[in-house]
Amino acid sequence: xxxxxxxxxxxxxxxxxxxxxxxxxxxxxxxxxxxxxxxxxxxxxxxxxxxxxxxxxxxxxxxxxxxxxxxxxxxxxxxxxxxxxxxxxxxxxxxxxxxxxxxxxxxxxxxxxxxxxxxxxxxxxxxxxxxxxxxxxxxxxxxxxxx
Numbered sequence: 001x002x003x004x005x006x007x008x009x010x011x012x013x014x015x016x017x018x019x020x021x022x023x024x025x026x027x028x029x030x031x032x033x034x035x036x037x038x039x040x041x042x043x044x045x046x047x048x049x050x051x052x053x054x055x056x057x058x059x060x061x062x063x064x065x066x067x068x069x070x071x072x073x074x075x076x077x078x079x080x081x082x083x084x085x086x087x088x089x090x091x092x093x094x095x096x097x098x099x100x101x102x103x104x105x106x107x108x109x110x111x112x113x114x115x116x117x118x119x120x121x122x123x124x125x126x127x128x129x130x131x132x133x134x135x136x137x138x139x140x141x142x143x144x145x146x147x
Contacts (some may be wrong), residue, residue: 010067068114073090074119080126083121102134
């Protein structure tokens with residue numbers, strides 16, 4: 001079945017426009033690590049393909065996360081206080097009128113098996129780490145993956 005016609009859970013993954021060639025070993029390795037760890041970080045010099053690799057692995061894992069696979073783009077964000085808002089918006093979790101966005105995320109995502117791909121977080125490292133730690137500790141069914 002082609003990627004465009006797969007029946008999968010919810011996601012906001014962009015379509016592949018080109019093929020990823022020559023990264024089969026990397027795809028397999030990251031996929032293996034994702035299956036056995038709740039948090040995976042892909043780190044490298046800008047332009048070497050961390051995002052592309054993460055997206056390919058996430059697309060391949062769509063069936064493994066029936067609660068959804070969500071890409072969270074943080075490149076344009078400049079305030080770490082808005083990281084939880086960006087995650088909520090990407091995962092389709094409405095922002096609360098009152099209270100903590102992080103608590104709303106925990107309540108909405110906690111029981112579900114979801115994958116979060118948090119991209120371009122190097123300028124917001126502490127805020128991302130704080131949120132991911134909180135989510136991982138509070139939501140045993142979720143495995144974030146950052147790149």
